Amino acid sequence: MRRVAITGLGxxxxxxxxxxxxxQALLSARSGIRAVDIPFPTGPESVLAGSIDxxxxxxxxxARLLTMDRVSQFALVAGRExxxxxxxxxxxxxxxxxxxxxxxxxxxxxxxxxxxxxEAAYTALLEQKVARLRPMTVxxxxxxxxxAHVSMEFGLKGPSSTVSNACASSxxxxxxxxxxxxxxxxxxxxxxxxxALLNRGTIKAWxxxxxxxxxxxxxxxxxxxxxxxxxxxxxLAEGAAMLVLEEWESAKRRGANILAELCGYASTTDAHxxxxxxxxxxxxxxxxxxxxxxxxxSDIGYLNAHGTATDVGDVVETNAIKxxxxxxxxxxxxxxxxxVHGHAMxxxxxxxxxxxxxxxxxxxxxxxxFLENPDPRCDLDYVPLTPRDAKGLRAVMxxxxxxxxxxxxxxxxxx
Amino acid sequence: MNSDLINLFAETFGISEExxxxxxxxxxxxxxxxxxxxxxxxxxxxxxxxxxDQANPPRTLAEMVQLIEPLLPSGKPAA
Numbered sequence: 001m002r003r004v005a006i007t008g009l010g011x012x013x014x015x016x017x018x019x020x021x022x023x024q025a026l027l028s029a030r031s032g033i034r035a036v037d038i039p040f041p042t043g044p045e046s047v048l049a050g051s052i053d054x055x056x057x058x059x060x061x062x063a064r065l066l067t068m069d070r071v072s073q074f075a076l077v078a079g080r081e082x083x084x085x086x087x088x089x090x091x092x093x094x095x096x097x098x099x100x101x102x103x104x105x106x107x108x109x110x111x112x113x114x115x116x117x118x119e120a121a122y123t124a125l126l127e128q129k130v131a132r133l134r135p136m137t138v139x140x141x142x143x144x145x146x147x148a149h150v151s152m153e154f155g156l157k158g159p160s161s162t163v164s165n166a167c168a169s170s171x172x173x174x175x176x177x178x179x180x181x182x183x184x185x186x187x188x189x190x191x192x193x194x195x196a197l198l199n200r201g202t203i204k205a206w207x208x209x210x211x212x213x214x215x216x217x218x219x220x221x222x223x224x225x226x227x228x229x230x231x232x233x234x235x236l237a238e239g240a241a242m243l244v245l246e247e248w249e250s251a252k253r254r255g256a257n258i259l260a261e262l263c264g265y266a267s268t269t270d271a272h273x274x275x276x277x278x279x280x281x282x283x284x285x286x287x288x289x290x291x292x293x294x295x296x297x298s299d300i301g302y303l304n305a306h307g308t309a310t311d312v313g314d315v316v317e318t319n320a321i322k323x324x325x326x327x328x329x330x331x332x333x334x335x336x337x338x339x340v341h342g343h344a345m346x347x348x349x350x351x352x353x354x355x356x357x358x359x360x361x362x363x364x365x366x367x368x369x370f371l372e373n374p375d376p377r378c379d380l381d382y383v384p385l386t387p388r389d390a391k392g393l394r395a396v397m398x399x400x401x402x403x404x405x406x407x408x409x410x411x412x413x414x415x
Numbered sequence: 416m417n418s419d420l421i422n423l424f425a426e427t428f429g430i431s432e433e434x435x436x437x438x439x440x441x442x443x444x445x446x447x448x449x450x451x452x453x454x455x456x457x458x459x460x461x462x463x464x465x466x467x468d469q470a471n472p473p474r475t476l477a478e479m480v481q482l483i484e485p486l487l488p489s490g491k492p493a494a
Contacts, residue, residue: 062429063445066453135452 004181005251005258006412008088008244009354010081010192012074013341014050014237018081022341022351023358026366027387031221031340033235040200041127048213048223050237050342051198069114069140070196072149074240074347079150079190086244087256092155096254099246105158105186106147107177109169109193111346112202113143113162119199146194150242158186164346167306168267169193170241171349171400171408175265177245178410187250192242192350206236209275211310218370224343225370226307226336227314227378234308237342241350243357258415260357263395264293270405277313282320282407286397289409290324293395297325300332300411301393302365304356305382306401307336308343317399318378333390335383339369349400353410356396360412363391416480417487423461424476427454437477448472451479462487 011018014032015025025032035046056065056073065073088095095101117140124130139145144162151160159180163173170193177191206212213233216223224235251258266288270281290297306317314336322329337355344351359365364387371384395413402408416437425432430444441451451473455466464486473479 057429061445062427063450066427066450067447132456135449135456139449 002182003248004178004262005246005248006243006260006262007246007251007256007258008082008086010078011241011354012077013239014052015341026337026340026355029367029369031369033221033224033342035220047203048220048235049198050235052238067136069117071114071194072146075146075150075194076153078240078242082242082244098254099188101155101157103158103187104156105189106151106156106160107173107189107191108147109163109173109346110143110146111166111169111195112197114141115197115202116199117141119201165406166402166404167345167348168400168402168406168408169346171410172267174410175408178262178265181245181247188246191245193347194240195345195347196238198238222370224309224339226309226339226368227374227382228371229373229375231309233310235342237344239344239347241347241354260360260412260415263413264289264411266292266409268407272405275403277316277401279316279320279323282401283323285407285409286324289411293411295395297328299395300397302359302396303332303334304352304398305334305336306399307338315377318380329380333365333381333383335366335368337366353398356398357412360393360396363393365390417484420480435476439476440474458483
């Protein structure tokens with residue numbers, strides 16, 4: 001079976017653009033979450049969000065911006081960084097010999113796609129009462145526009161797909177890209193996810209779920225508190241994260257710098273409840289991913305938890321980890337990085353898998369931010385507050401669990 | 416060419432006005448057919464006019480101006 005190398009990483013998030021700024025923020029538990037004023041029709045409201053101050057003009061010509069939702073812009077910014085790190089030109093048709101564009105695909109995850117464009121269209125239609133919509137409306141909003149823009153940017157003509165599995169979207173898209181290469185349908189894939197959902201409708205819909213965090217007395221930036229006894233919920237965030245995956249031998253032949261090996265993936269479904277997670281389904285995903293990687297529980301030296309900071313989610317994940325890792329669960333260092341970058345939904349899995357790969361390479365574990373008082377029901381080693389040295393890490397796991405009962409687990413090991 | 420149109424074109428697509436020569440093809444300016452329609456819609460909204468559907472959409476800047484200019488009200492744009 002073909003092995004899969006990770007050769008490039010790219011991220012844009014509430015804690016900065018670029019993997020270096022991103023990982024530094026995780027290590028120092030410096031949160032990018034803040035209170036943002038949103039102009040709802042009923043009046044402005046302060047909303048906690050992992051939002052990005054992003055000026056697209058330096059990145060894209062204006063004629064092109066007319067065709068791109070914010071979600072596609074994020075994907076391209078992260079994709080460019082990943083391709084550059086992999087030593088691959090950003091120019092279409094300029095791939096090195098041995099990497100045929102027809103064998104280089106795109107696999108993207110998104111929860112809401114061009115949600116901002118969808119909302120703008122409804123606002124124009126229902127609020128401003130326009131008679132017609134922008135000609136670009138469909139191509140701005142469609143979920144696979146992101147993959148289309150990425151493929152055009154880099155001239156990638158292999159398989160292309162868009163996964164929408166809510167919070168597990170981009171962990172699944174990376175896993176499916178991994179299988180495309182492993183099973184010979186592609187030699188390289190640009191894989192990841194993007195999300196730009198901080199619009200009025202999406203925020204109101206999430207508020208109605210009663211799963212969003214309340215502002216914490218310690219400051220807005222401390223409001224997402226995974227595994228903490230005083231956690232109050234998740235914080236919506238935006239961003240994108242992309243990885244270049246390549247068939248191992250092909251990457252070696254072209255002299256690529258291999259960052260890590262993507263060696264295990266599993267996807268399971270709870271078939272249980274729309275919003276209530278299920279420890280059995282989550283544990284089964286972790287166990288199957290280990291089997292897929294041909295690794296033992298003892299090989300995993302760090303787990304990046306889904307850890308959204310909802311009451312139920314963090315407890316169920318704790319129980320799932322205990323089911324999957326048995327006696328070793330208590331000794332496994334685990335952290336959730338969502339307290340820092342928020343919950344980037346369809347981009348979260350990719351963002352956190354990048355965090356996991358960077359942890360593996362750095363030998364430093366990013367802590368769980370703001371975990372001053374752990375919930376007694378979340379009684380595992382959640383690496384509170386400060387980073388921890390972990391030299392000799394061999395393999396890391398990243399969990400992503402979604403509304404709808406979709407679970408995806410990825411495993412990377414040292415190159 | 417009509418300076419209001421050229422200004423709007425330059426602003427919408429972020430292209431400097433010195434590049435907007437009459438014979439420049441819209442394609443060479445980085446506009447595909449959807450972008451052209453987007454611009455025509457914008458013109459209609461801004462000037463309060465209706466541009467008839469085109470069997471052959473304009474190919475150059477001059478053709479686009481020829482299509483729009485006769486429909487423009489005299490004087491400055493409404494918005």
